[in-house]
Amino acid sequence: xxxxxxxxxxxxxxxxxxxxxxxxxxxxxxxxxxxxxxxxxxxxxxxxxxxxxxxxxxxxxxxxxxxxxxxxxxxxxxxxxxxxxxxxxxxxxxxxxxxxxxxxxxxxxxxxxxxxxxxxxxxxxxxxxxxxxxxxxxxxxxxxxxxxxxxxxxxxxxxxxxxxxxxxxxxxxxxxxxxxxxxxxxxxxxxxxxxxxxxxxxxxxxxxxxxxxxxxxxxxxxxxxxxxxxxxxxxxxxxxxxxxxxxxxxxxxxxxxxxxxxxxxxxxxxxxxxxxxxxxxxxxxxxxxxxxxxxxxxxxxxxxxxxxxxxxxxxxxxxxxxxxxxxxxxxxxxxxxxxxxxxxxxxxxxxxxxxxxxxxxxxxxxxxxxxxxxxxxxxxxxxxxxxxxxxxxxxxxxxxxxxxxxxxxxxxxxxxxxxxxxxxxxxxxxxxxxxxxxxxxxxxxxxxxxxxxxxxxxxxxxxxxxxxxxxxxxxxxxxxxxx
Amino acid sequence: xxxxxxxxxxxxxxxxxxxxxxxxxxxxxxxxxxxxxxxxxxxxxxxxxxxxxxxxxxxxxxxxxxxxxxxxxxxxxxxxxxxxxxxxxxxxxxx
Numbered sequence: 001x002x003x004x005x006x007x008x009x010x011x012x013x014x015x016x017x018x019x020x021x022x023x024x025x026x027x028x029x030x031x032x033x034x035x036x037x038x039x040x041x042x043x044x045x046x047x048x049x050x051x052x053x054x055x056x057x058x059x060x061x062x063x064x065x066x067x068x069x070x071x072x073x074x075x076x077x078x079x080x081x082x083x084x085x086x087x088x089x090x091x092x093x094x095x096x097x098x099x100x101x102x103x104x105x106x107x108x109x110x111x112x113x114x115x116x117x118x119x120x121x122x123x124x125x126x127x128x129x130x131x132x133x134x135x136x137x138x139x140x141x142x143x144x145x146x147x148x149x150x151x152x153x154x155x156x157x158x159x160x161x162x163x164x165x166x167x168x169x170x171x172x173x174x175x176x177x178x179x180x181x182x183x184x185x186x187x188x189x190x191x192x193x194x195x196x197x198x199x200x201x202x203x204x205x206x207x208x209x210x211x212x213x214x215x216x217x218x219x220x221x222x223x224x225x226x227x228x229x230x231x232x233x234x235x236x237x238x239x240x241x242x243x244x245x246x247x248x249x250x251x252x253x254x255x256x257x258x259x260x261x262x263x264x265x266x267x268x269x270x271x272x273x274x275x276x277x278x279x280x281x282x283x284x285x286x287x288x289x290x291x292x293x294x295x296x297x298x299x300x301x302x303x304x305x306x307x308x309x310x311x312x313x314x315x316x317x318x319x320x321x322x323x324x325x326x327x328x329x330x331x332x333x334x335x336x337x338x339x340x341x342x343x344x345x346x347x348x349x350x351x352x353x354x355x356x357x358x359x360x361x362x363x364x365x366x367x368x369x370x371x372x373x374x375x376x377x378x379x380x381x382x383x384x385x386x387x388x389x390x391x392x393x394x395x396x397x398x399x400x401x402x403x404x405x406x407x408x409x410x411x412x413x414x415x416x417x418x419x420x421x422x423x424x425x426x427x428x429x430x431x432x433x434x435x436x437x438x439x440x441x442x443x444x445x446x447x448x449x450x451x452x453x454x455x456x457x458x459x460x461x462x463x464x465x466x467x468x469x470x471x472x473x474x475x476x477x478x479x480x481x482x483x
Numbered sequence: 484x485x486x487x488x489x490x491x492x493x494x495x496x497x498x499x500x501x502x503x504x505x506x507x508x509x510x511x512x513x514x515x516x517x518x519x520x521x522x523x524x525x526x527x528x529x530x531x532x533x534x535x536x537x538x539x540x541x542x543x544x545x546x547x548x549x550x551x552x553x554x555x556x557x558x559x560x561x562x563x564x565x566x567x568x569x570x571x572x573x574x575x576x577x578x
């Protein structure tokens with residue numbers, strides 16, 4: 001099978017060149033060959049897939065199908081999938097069977113997609129290397145001695161390895177963009193509030209956003225359009241009509257104003273800097289006008305983020321008490337022992353570290369000095385972006401300061417947190433942003449980050465698609481895997 | 484050190500986590516390195532800046548006060564490690 005995007009798969013399905021079952025089986029065979037070695041899946045959902053294959057085929061046969069009907073999909077294992085394990089990469093939820101579907105899952109089910117499995121991830125979406133999963137680290141298909149990035153590392157790796165054309169992910173401070181960059185796939189996080197957080201296990205509620213991994217901006221746009229919706233069940237869901245994010249893809253980007261943050265570019269290692277400038281040059285050749293922009297407060301983003309995100313994490317994760325659902329310790333001595341041991345045994349080290357940082361930041365005497373202060377820095381960063389977007393349409397920036405690194409390379413938490421220096425600022429501002437592959441450095445993928453103004457997903461997808469029409473980096477695949 | 488061993492023990496109590504003797508030094512050191520990094524936020528003057536709790540400055544939307552879900556009691560209780568027909572079961576709190 002020559003994979004050439006969802007549109008061509010959909011055409012093959014609707015013209016009966018291939019059945020939904022046959023398409024599913026192609027990807028199932030690939031998963032059987034590679035998933036174990038890459039450790040990119042936590043569980044498979046064969047019964048669900050069986051039902052969805054039948055209903056998708058029925059829709060196709062009765063000519064009621066849309067572009068996504070019958071297309072295989074893997075969900076990051078933090079999206080609740082009704083009656084199936086939803087572990088969030090944690091021992092705490094190892095045996096948790098979700099009682100309902102996340103709205104994102106529900107939307108893609110309704111579009112007729114076929115859910116094949118749940119993807120591995122850093123525990124509770126906390127991490128930039130996938131080494132924090134209770135189920136073991138995911139390996140990068142480009143070099144299995146190296147990390148796939150995180151936290152949506154399983155989703156990125158499986159799309160890179162061709163084990164499904166689409167995977168969902170979530171991004172709190174870079175968890176879609178960084179693994180997309182490190183695995184050489186396209187990944188998008190929409191504006192905060194676009195995709196419902198209902199049924200997505202919470203980490204930091206003012207930052208968490210669902211998104212998509214695919215092999216192209218076009219495929220991302222098709223899935224994102226169905227995935228995003230206003231949702232009564234999420235009180236921070238943005239109340240606007242559903243949008244077709246693919247509508248502007250084919251517009252020329254002639255005259256579009258692309259901002260480049262000089263400070264970020266200067267801080268890159270030479271080989272990544274060169275590749276990133278080449279991609280920006282390509283945008284210029286397509287007619288974009290390149291301008292320098294400054295984000296004066298962005299250098300404080302990681303520091304502010306590591307107050308806000310852990311504070312929200314400590315609050316959200318206080319629900320895990322060992323009583324109502326999730327892991328419970330054996331033979332508790334009393335109620336406090338039940339709480340403490342269930343949490344201590346059920347959470348991994350990084351999750352516990354962030355709970356403790358958050359508890360500290362919210363505790364008496366520190367709230368104003370740290371939590372409120374960080375929220376003020378957050379506003380300054382958001383204002384920096386708003387000011388920049390008065391003059392430009394899109395920011396083109398690095399995704400990560402390095403390519404995929406080796407396992408156990410980051411010994412201390414702070415060096416791992418610095419992986420997200422270019423992705424966290426736009427997360428704090430709630431902006432739509434994505435990563436697209438722009439080439440290889442030492443045989444490892446490099447990504448370009450495109451950041452748009454609030455609700456301007458169509459603009460960044462347009463730029464990404466035009467870049468991908470003129471280049472072929474997004475079609476590159478690691479040796480040993482199928483397209 | 485911006486954070487010491489005693490403070491770490493107190494935070495663990497508040498967070499309902501236990502820290503054993505063999506880990507306490509390493510945990511204190513790692514939390515201290517995180518707090519040192521966090522401290523950079525104090526480099527900028529923010530006296531007249533309004534804190535931002537939501538990236539869109541959106542106000543919490545309230546739903547209509549109407550019944551919109553039926554009871555899922557049995558399903559939810561079945562997810563607990565320990566429950567009877569109507570209650571979650573925990574170790575005795577009051578003798």
